[in-house]
Amino acid sequence: MIVINSFNEYKCLEGQMIGVSAWHTIDQDQIDRFADATLDYQWIHTDKEKAEKEGPFKSTIAHGYLTLSLIPYLWKQIADVRNVKMEINYGIENLKFGQPVLVDSEVRLQATVKSVTDLRGTVKAIVEAKLLIKNETKPAYTGDVIFLYHFSQEVL
Template sequence: MLVINNFEEYKSYVGKELGFSDWHRIDQDQIDRFADATLDHQWIHVDQERASKEGPFKVTIAHGYLTLSLIPYLWKQIADVRNLKMEINYGIENLKFGQPVLVDSDVQLIAKLKSIINLKGITKVVIEAILTIKNETKPAYVGDVVFLYHFI
């Protein structure tokens, strides 16, 4: 895991890959719990029998927003940003979904530091986030995740 203690250390990684997370399996239970939390019970996500008969993938698929919601969890496996007063998930830019994540697939986040800027004491960081799917060549998505950090 990468340890970052301050702005200057972070800045030294511009243009470089920061690392990758462990593999995370998205199973039907996680999909169902996400559906309950978001009130999105579309059959392609939660109805295994119907998905097997009528769905284009013959299995259920994870919600796109479920895969996005994994970013903080997976990011914490890549980098430990220390000496902070505050950390804010500021946004996601230029996001493109490449392909759906089928139930029981393993996903992994790869992160690269695109840019960093000091905004009067607040550090704005843009991370290129790629969610790969095990044994697939095309990623689930690629997008720029924006974090704001207030270092001590």
């Protein structure tokens, strides 16, 4: 895990792939709980028998938004951004889903710092996020996650 204490430390990471998270298994229980939270009960996610018989993947798959919602959890395994008063998940740009995540697949996040900008005291970091699927060559998605940070004070 990398520790980032300031704008200057973050800025030094531009252009670097800074790490990957641990593997995380997305099981049917997590998919079902996500369906309950979002009220998205599409059968491809929640009906195991129908997905096995009629679905194109012969199993249920994770919601795309479920896989996106893992970004904060997995990001915290890659980078420990300290000395902040506030951190904001500002957005995601250029998001492309590459392939579905089948139930019981293991996924992990790979993060590359694309840019770090000081916007008059607010630090804007754009991090390319790739959700890798174990034993697959194509990622589940790739997108540019935008974080905003208000550092407590500059640490040199």
